[in-house]
Amino acid sequence: MMNSAPTSRASKTASRADLEELAAALEELAARQTRQAESLLDFVPRASPELTRPDHLARLADVFRRIGEGERVRVCISVPPQHGKTEMVLHGIAQLLAAHPTWSFGYATYQQDQSDDKSDRARGIARRAGVTLSETRANLRQWRTTAGGGCLFTSVGGPLTGQGAKALFFDDPYKNRQEALSEATRREVWSFFQSAALTRGQEGMSVVVVHTRWVQDDLIGTLTTKGWEVIELPFLMDASGAAALPDGGYANAAAVLNPLRQMPDGSAFGWSVGGAIQHLVELDAPIAEALYQNRPRRRVDGALWTYDVIPHLDAPPPLSRTIVVVDPNAADEASAARADNAGILCMARGADRRGYILADATGHMSVD
Numbered sequence: 001m002m003n004s005a006p007t008s009r010a011s012k013t014a015s016r017a018d019l020e021e022l023a024a025a026l027e028e029l030a031a032r033q034t035r036q037a038e039s040l041l042d043f044v045p046r047a048s049p050e051l052t053r054p055d056h057l058a059r060l061a062d063v064f065r066r067i068g069e070g071e072r073v074r075v076c077i078s079v080p081p082q083h084g085k086t087e088m089v090l091h092g093i094a095q096l097l098a099a100h101p102t103w104s105f106g107y108a109t110y111q112q113d114q115s116d117d118k119s120d121r122a123r124g125i126a127r128r129a130g131v132t133l134s135e136t137r138a139n140l141r142q143w144r145t146t147a148g149g150g151c152l153f154t155s156v157g158g159p160l161t162g163q164g165a166k167a168l169f170f171d172d173p174y175k176n177r178q179e180a181l182s183e184a185t186r187r188e189v190w191s192f193f194q195s196a197a198l199t200r201g202q203e204g205m206s207v208v209v210v211h212t213r214w215v216q217d218d219l220i221g222t223l224t225t226k227g228w229e230v231i232e233l234p235f236l237m238d239a240s241g242a243a244a245l246p247d248g249g250y251a252n253a254a255a256v257l258n259p260l261r262q263m264p265d266g267s268a269f270g271w272s273v274g275g276a277i278q279h280l281v282e283l284d285a286p287i288a289e290a291l292y293q294n295r296p297r298r299r300v301d302g303a304l305w306t307y308d309v310i311p312h313l314d315a316p317p318p319l320s321r322t323i324v325v326v327d328p329n330a331a332d333e334a335s336a337a338r339a340d341n342a343g344i345l346c347m348a349r350g351a352d353r354r355g356y357i358l359a360d361a362t363g364h365m366s367v368d
Contacts, residue, residue, distance in 0.1 A: 040064050043095045044088070047128050049264060056258040056270075057088050059231050063208060064092035067167050068099060073206040074228050076220040078213045078294040080235040083258055085210050089171050090118060093151055094125040096166075101131060101147035103166040108196065110175040112155040116140040118171075119153035156189055160196040167206035168197050173219055177287070180214030183341070189219055213290050221296065233257050235292035236276045243293040246285060250277045316356045322348040 038046075040061040045053050054061070059077070066073050079085040093105055107122070109115050119140045127133065137144040144150030154160045156173055173189045174180040197207045209219055209228075224230050234243035237255045244253040253273055260270040271279070280288040290296035327343035344361040 038095070040088070040092055040095055043129070044091045045264075047091060047094065047125050048087075051084075051087065052261065052263050052269060054084050054088055057084060057233070059233065060085065060088050060210070061092070063231075064096065067206045067208075068096055071206070072204050073167075073208065075207075075231060076209045076223050076228050077231045077233070078220055079210060079233050080257065080292045081212050083233075083235075086118065086171055089169055089208075089210060090122040091125055093122055093169065094129050094131065097126055097131050097145060097149055097151070098129040100166075101145040101149045103149045104164055105149075105151040106160050106165045106168040106196070107151055107153045107171065108155060108158070108160055108168070108173070108192075109171050110156055110173055110179070112158060115153045115155045115158075119143070119151070122151065122153075156192045160192075164202070165205055167208065170197070170207070170209045170211070170219065172211045173209075174211065174214060177214060180218055186215075186217065186219075190222060193219060213294050213296050215290065215296050218296070232294040234294050235271075236273070236280060243295060246280070246289065246293075249281055253277055310357070313356075316348065316350060316358065318351040319348040319356070320351050322346065322358070 041053050044051055123143055132146045134144045134146050142152045179185045235257055236244040236253045238244045238252045239254040244250045256271045256276045258270040260272050263269045286297050325345045341362050346359040348356045348358055
């Protein structure tokens with residue numbers, strides 16, 4: 001009997017601690033359910049009050065909703081420049097981690113310095129969203145939550161494995177138009193994408209590719225031919241929501257993707273229909289159609305003819321002049337295999353005043 005009172009007090013103390021722990025767990029569960037129910041469109045201005053609700057990217061937001069609900073998504077999304085797509089992706093990753101702190105993700109862009117900047121931005125968003133990050137795993141290349149989830153940030157050609165990742169995000173794999181027009185760069189991007197997303201990813205892993213269109217066989221163009229889901233968000237639209245046509249100076253334009261509105265700091269964001277038409281008309285047509293309207297034109301990479309349209313002869317007619325044309329790629333021996341082709345052609349003018357290709361030694365080689 002003498003020990004009964006202390007035992008009772010200890011029992012009450014333990015019971016009180018258990019109740020407090022249970023209450024904290026229930027509170028966290030309720031908060032997580034609230035985060036899961038919140039739209040990404042609402043999450044963006046809540047986590048970053050300097051931004052406005054990005055209604056123009058509702059279809060991109062819906063992709064993140066589908067991933068959060070456990071759907072396996074393989075989707076390409078083309079978005080015009082300066083429309084907030086990267087901010088949307090970074091906020092989407094942070095929101096997913098707030099709702100699912102054990103999940104892991106991968107993010108890749110065209111170069112590592114850029115990826116580091118995006119990592120720093122996403123990490124700050126995640127913290128503001130209530131994600132608890134590990135103090136020992138919080139560097140820019142990879143940061144993790146205390147629950148074991150997190151995100152790896154890399155670049156084209158860098159380390160990225162799909163092993164264990166819930167989703168991979170490829171955001172702007174090309175730095176600029178010059179790189180997108182380079183066959184060697186497109187080859188490098190495709191090789192990296194296949195290695196990271198297609199050969200090492202798990203069966204249930206989602207993959208989201210987001211970038212501005214450049215040429216027909218950029219990453220989105222290539223994946224389109226392989227049956228991936230495609231979401232196109234044109235800068236200027238007709239009454240049906242399809243990309244407005246350039247005929248008559250975009251005479252059938254009726255709406256813009258991102259209507260002109262005011263940001264929280266008072267600055268303007270978006271476009272009027274008239275302003276968008278003027279902007280497209282002032283651009284070179286191939287750039288306007290590819291970057292803004294998601295309609296890249298057929299690319300010829302400087303070639304006016306291809307072999308399938310040139311008749312083949314067993315022997316040329318009498319020739320009046322023969323020349324050798326060289327178009328070097330300025331590569332050294334070490335980088336020649338990754339560079340564009342160097343062109344070497346032997347051409348002639350026939351007595352009939354037609355042009356003839358006598359030999360073609362075009363290929364990967366150095367200037368030596």
